[in-house]
Amino acid sequence: MTTPPKPAPAAAGSRAGMKKELPERFKSYQHVWVFIEYEHGEVHPVGLELLGEGRKLADKLGVELAGVLVGAGREGLRQAAVEAWEHGADLVYVVDHPTLEHYRNDPYSQVLTELVNTYKPEVLLLGATVLGRDLAGSVATTVLTGLTADCTELAIDDDRCLAATRPTFGGSLLCTIFTLNTRPQMATIRPRVMAMPPRQPGRTGRLIEHKVALHEADIVTKVLRFVADRDSSKAQLAYADIVVAGGLGLRSPENLQHVRALASALGGDWGGSRPLVQKGWMPADRQIGQTGKTIRPKLYIAAGISGAIQHRVGVEGADLIIAINTDPHAPIFDFAHLGIVADAVELLPALTEAFRKRLSVNRLAG
Amino acid sequence: MHIVVCIKQVPDSAQIRVHPVTNTIMRQGVPTIINPYDLFALEEALRLRDKVGGEVTVLTMGPPMAEDALRKALGIGANRGVLLTDRFFAGSDTLATSFALAQAVRKIGETWGAPEVVFTGKQTIDGDTAQVGPGIARRLGLNQLTYVAAINAIDLEAGTIAVARRAEGGVQELSTKLPALITMLEGTNEIRRGTVPDVLRAARAKIEVWNAAAAGITEVGMCGLRGSPTVVKRVFAPTPRAAKAEQVEAKDRPYEAVAEDVMERIFAAQPAMEAELMRTAAGY
Ligand SMILES: Cc1cc2nc3c(=O)[nH]c(=O)nc-3n(C[C@H](O)[C@H](O)[C@H](O)COP(=O)(O)OP(=O)(O)OC[C@H]3O[C@@H](n4cnc5c(N)ncnc54)[C@H](O)[C@@H]3O)c2cc1C
Ligand SMILES: Nc1ncnc2c1ncn2[C@@H]1O[C@H](COP(=O)(O)O)[C@@H](O)[C@H]1O
Numbered sequence: 001m002t003t004p005p006k007p008a009p010a011a012a013g014s015r016a017g018m019k020k021e022l023p024e025r026f027k028s029y030q031h032v033w034v035f036i037e038y039e040h041g042e043v044h045p046v047g048l049e050l051l052g053e054g055r056k057l058a059d060k061l062g063v064e065l066a067g068v069l070v071g072a073g074r075e076g077l078r079q080a081a082v083e084a085w086e087h088g089a090d091l092v093y094v095v096d097h098p099t100l101e102h103y104r105n106d107p108y109s110q111v112l113t114e115l116v117n118t119y120k121p122e123v124l125l126l127g128a129t130v131l132g133r134d135l136a137g138s139v140a141t142t143v144l145t146g147l148t149a150d151c152t153e154l155a156i157d158d159d160r161c162l163a164a165t166r167p168t169f170g171g172s173l174l175c176t177i178f179t180l181n182t183r184p185q186m187a188t189i190r191p192r193v194m195a196m197p198p199r200q201p202g203r204t205g206r207l208i209e210h211k212v213a214l215h216e217a218d219i220v221t222k223v224l225r226f227v228a229d230r231d232s233s234k235a236q237l238a239y240a241d242i243v244v245a246g247g248l249g250l251r252s253p254e255n256l257q258h259v260r261a262l263a264s265a266l267g268g269d270w271g272g273s274r275p276l277v278q279k280g281w282m283p284a285d286r287q288i289g290q291t292g293k294t295i296r297p298k299l300y301i302a303a304g305i306s307g308a309i310q311h312r313v314g315v316e317g318a319d320l321i322i323a324i325n326t327d328p329h330a331p332i333f334d335f336a337h338l339g340i341v342a343d344a345v346e347l348l349p350a351l352t353e354a355f356r357k358r359l360s361v362n363r364l365a366g
Numbered sequence: 367m368h369i370v371v372c373i374k375q376v377p378d379s380a381q382i383r384v385h386p387v388t389n390t391i392m393r394q395g396v397p398t399i400i401n402p403y404d405l406f407a408l409e410e411a412l413r414l415r416d417k418v419g420g421e422v423t424v425l426t427m428g429p430p431m432a433e434d435a436l437r438k439a440l441g442i443g444a445n446r447g448v449l450l451t452d453r454f455f456a457g458s459d460t461l462a463t464s465f466a467l468a469q470a471v472r473k474i475g476e477t478w479g480a481p482e483v484v485f486t487g488k489q490t491i492d493g494d495t496a497q498v499g500p501g502i503a504r505r506l507g508l509n510q511l512t513y514v515a516a517i518n519a520i521d522l523e524a525g526t527i528a529v530a531r532r533a534e535g536g537v538q539e540l541s542t543k544l545p546a547l548i549t550m551l552e553g554t555n556e557i558r559r560g561t562v563p564d565v566l567r568a569a570r571a572k573i574e575v576w577n578a579a580a581a582g583i584t585e586v587g588m589c590g591l592r593g594s595p596t597v598v599k600r601v602f603a604p605t606p607r608a609a610k611a612e613q614v615e616a617k618d619r620p621y622e623a624v625a626e627d628v629m630e631r632i633f634a635a636q637p638a639m640e641a642e643l644m645r646t647a648a649g650y
Contacts, residue, residue, distance in 0.1 A: 039534060103533065104540075105500075105510045131534045134512045137500030141464060146595035149460075149495035168494070168601070176600040221509055221542040224528065228536040241642075267646040284553060298636060309604065320635050322628065323611060332611075338631055339611035342624060347616070350625035358629065359643055 022181060029183035031066055032058040033121040035112065036084055036092075037131055038071045039103055040228075043080045045196065045239065046127030048087040050189060052197030053154055054125055055088040060156040064090040066121070070111050072101035081207050086199050091206040093119065099214045102223045103131050107214055109138035115210060116143055121184045123162050125154075128188035140186050146179030147186040152193050152313065162187065167290060167313055192238050192296040192317065237286060242268025243297045243318075245288055246276065247311075249304020249325060249344055253281040258348035259303060265352045265359075268297070273305050289314035301351075303344035307332025324348070367420035367522055369411045370471055370481040371444065372502070373404040375428050375435035376492045400435045403487030405557040407550040410517065411485050412443050412558065418522060421445040423474055423481070427455055427466055433573050441560040441568035448474060452577040454586045460493065462593035464501025470581045471506060482522065482544045484508060488552055496549070503547035511540060512549045520544075 034054045036047030051067060058065040067084035069077050074096055081092040093115055099107050112135060116124065124139075126132040128150045140147035152174070153165035162185040165176045179185040237243065244266070246259040256272070263270035271286040271293065288295055290310040300318035304325065305311060312335055315321065323336035324344040333339045340347065377396045400408075411422045424439040426432050427450040436447030450470045458466065475481055484506070486499035496512075503510040513532040518539065520527045528541040532551055560568070578586055587593060614631065616624045633640045 037534065044534065102538070105512070109504075129534055130513050130532055133496045134500060134510070137460070137495075137497035138504045138510065140497070141461065141501040141504040144461065144595070147460065147495075147497055148596060149497055163599070168492075174602055174604055175598050176602075178597045178599050179595050180597050182595040221540055223538060224541055225539040226533070226536055227539075266643060298639065299632060313604070320632065321611075322632065334610060336611040337635070338614060338628070340614045340616050340624065340628060342616035342621070346621050347624060347628075350621035351628060354622070354625040354629045355643075358640075 022183070026181075026183040029120040029122040031063045031119075031121050032061065032123040033066045033068055033125065033184070034089070035124065035126040035132065035135070036067045036069050036080065037127060037129065038069050038077065038080045039131070041073070041076050043083050044127060044129065044131075044191075046129060046132075046189070046191040048083065049191065049194040049196050050125045050127065051084060051087040051089055053189070053194040054123075055197065057123060057154060057156055057162070058090075061122075061160060063122070066090065066119075067092040068095075068112065068115060069093065070095045070100055070108060072096060072098050078207075082204075085205040086201060086203045087197050088200075088203075089205055091208060093208050093210055095210050095212055097212055097214050099216050099219060102226065103134075104219065104221050104223065105134055105138055106219050106221055108135050109142065110214070111212055112139050113142045114212065116184060118210070124184040124186045126186070126188045128190040132188050136186060136188050143182075143184075145182040145184060145186060146177075147188070148177045148179070149188050151187045151189050154187065154189070161185070190294050192294045195296070195317070237269045237271055237288075238293050238295055240269035240295070241297050242266045242299045242301075243271060243288070243295050244268060244301045244303070244348075245271045245273070245305060246303050246344070247273040247305030248275050249306075251304075251345065253279075255345050256281060258345065258352070262301065262348055262352045262355070265355045266299075268299070271295075273308075273311055302332060302336070303348055305332055306330050307335065367415070367418055367483070368475075368479045368481045369415060369420065369422045369483050369485065370474055371404070371408050371411045371422060371424050371439070371485045372467055372471075372498070373408065373424055373426050373435055373439055373487070374401045374490050374493075375399070375426060375432040376401045376490055379491050398431070398434065400438055401487055401490045401492075403489055403491070403550075403552055405487075406552055406554055407485035407487050407548070408439055408442060408444065409555045409557045410514075410548070410550050411483070413555070414483065414517065414520065418520065421478070423448060423478065425450065425467065425470055425474065427451070427458075427463065427470070430575075433575070436573050437568050437571070440571050441565045442558060443560055443564050446478070446574070447571065448574045448576060450576050450581055452589075454578045454583075454589045457591035457594060458589060459594035459596045460495050460497040460501055461595060462589050462591075463493075464498050464505060465588045465593060466578075466581070466583065467498065468502045468505035469583045470576065471502065473576070473580075473582045476582075480545065482525075482546075483527070484545070484547045486547070486549050488513065488549050499547060499549040506545075506547070508545050508547040509542040510547050511542065513551045514548045515551045515554050517548075 034050040037044035067089040148164035151164045155163045164187045244263040271288045296317035301322045321336040323332040422444045423446045424444045489496035514529045516530045518528040525544045
């Protein structure tokens with residue numbers, strides 16, 4: 001046990017005044033890392049999105065960008081490494097071991113902790129997915145470093161520190177957080193918050209295979225079964241190019257059919273604001289916003305949604321936001337690109353009809 | 367069995383207002399509640415106790431007034447409340463919070479018997495990190511089960527537990543050894559109403575109030591501001607978009623005309639979209 005240090009003055013002032021003085025042992029920490037989720041033979045897109053963001057941070061710092069791939073199966077991991085290079089990674093650390101086939105906290109955090117302690121990155125980014133959050137907390141606690149969850153913006157400040165910005169208090173405010181005296185600086189970022197970088201076919205990099213000594217017998221947690229989601233809409237909503245969503249302005253759950261009809265005419269997906277989940281009008285995985293899904297579609301149509309800040313932060317990345325609302329002063333018109341002051345229950349079917357007609361006419365012509 | 371549930375008292379965010387000029391959160395007069403996500407953990411703990419017998423201890427770290435949250439939990443049916451409160455804890459980030467809570471769980475174990483299961487909520491509505499649970503698990507060497515949707519089986523003699531948890535792209539069924547830390551997924555159960563005897567007992571119950579020393583924490587440098595590697599540098603409001611939405615006039619026009627208008631503007635803004643839609647439509 002260490003001797004207790006002198007008591008600190010009670011919550012002395014704010015932490016903002018504290019100096020960023022990096023202890024000697026952390027000065028060798030270099031490079032930006034992205035943990036790339038690889039499961040069931042697939043790379044989770046959030047890993048590639050973070051490579052896009054990580055590339056900018058690494059360039060600003062003048063260091064390398066590395067992807068970290070943990071899993072089982074040589075060929076699949078090799079393919080995933082190619083994907084990582086083509087999305088901007090300079091090098092990829094690969095850990096291939098049969099015990100890593102399905103995600104489990106224990107072996108994964110052992111492996112990632114070992115990689116961090118061996119190769120010493122200064123920044124480590126993970127997706128704020130269920131896997132990423134499960135893993136990040138364990139690793140940060142083991143190596144005793146700072147972790148900023150659910151960031152929406154990352155930057156490098158003048159002192160070469162990671163400035164991680166995240167919504168606070170349900171999204172009404174944003175705050176920028178630093179990790180002062182420890183390394184790596186860890187952050188999780190939700191899927192779709194960062195734009196997918198363009199793929200550069202043929203771009204290659206280095207591959208560092210790291211061997212680990214894991215034994216299945218030592219791992220007490222066993223996977224009994226994995227039941228894949230039958231309703232693949234969970235993934236689709238976040239990644240759909242076109243999303244139509246409804247809010248309380250639709251007045252009744254039956255009117256959600258107009259939202260679904262327009263979405264289907266456009267080949268897109270549909271969702272809604274949080275109160276619709278609370279009222280039982282739609283399942284929770286269709287909720288869009290701070291406590292639901294973040295989306296980044298090319299087209300977002302919001303019908304009868306007021307545009308509260310918690311909703312706004314989930315849709316701001318959309319290229320084109322169309323709002324239909326009866327109230328000309330609704331906050332959604334502050335961030336929508338195109339607004340229509342109209343009854344959504346009437347306008348939605350008219351829109352569906354207009355698109356259907358246009359598309360069928362064109363199809364006949366073509 | 368002994369079960370510990372970590373609950374946090376949080377401001378009722380539905381009622382939080384931000385000061386329009388200073389951009390600070392106006393907490394005065396904002397009522398506090400038990401973090402809504404923690405109620406799923408509490409209910410699951412009570413169900414487990416009802417099934418196999420034992421005791422549920424609720425633990426919170428916060429200011430003295432956080433005692434209210436514990437009393438509420440006792441009124442719902444928990445057996446004992448422990449409040450961890452000390453000025454050393456002020457300004458804790460997730461690492462420092464999980465350190466202090468882990469120490470308190472250890473002390474609770476020494477005092478009333480080691481817990482087989484420690485529960486936390488999925489996340490808080492104010493901190494909102496979902497990291498404190500994993501932090502506690504790691505520090506105490508508990509097997510970590512996050513986003514648990516259901517406890518499928520528990521065998522105290524064999525010291526095993528089996529759960530279904532939300533994983534990426536599906537539901538993972540896991541078995542592991544006790545002691546374990548569970549973070550409970552929301553919407554998985556419904557919090558019970560306390561019985562009249564519970565509510566009466568809660569009003570009179572003695573809450574255990576521990577400072578750092580009482581919880582056996584000697585390394586106060588691991589707590590509060592000093593034990594927190596992260597620093598909040600700046601708090602600010604999101605910037606409004608410079609221009610308001612361009613409007614499509616809808617008054618006194620038939621919906622068909624408005625819809626045509628909207629569609630044309632969508633295609634004008636997204637020139638590639640029409641062709642893309644055509645391709646998808648042709649595939650029908
Ligand atoms: C911690 C926290 C987290 C939250 N997370 C989320 C989240 O993730 N996602 C989310 O969406 N919300 C979230 N919320 C809730 C959010 O604050 C708002 O309450 C919610 O988004 C409002 O939903 P709404 O716009 O559907 O309803 P309302 O605010 O009631 O708005 C309905 C709108 O419909 C308009 N309207 C009425 N009739 C019509 C009509 N016939 N045609 C067209 N328009 C009409 C009205 O003018 C009004 O603007 C969160 C809140 C908190 C406190
Ligand atoms: N101060 C606290 N006291 C007790 N439990 C807490 C505290 N902070 C967080 N927790 C627990 O940790 C969970 C995750 O919190 P967070 O990491 O802040 O999202 C919560 O749902 C609580 O169960």
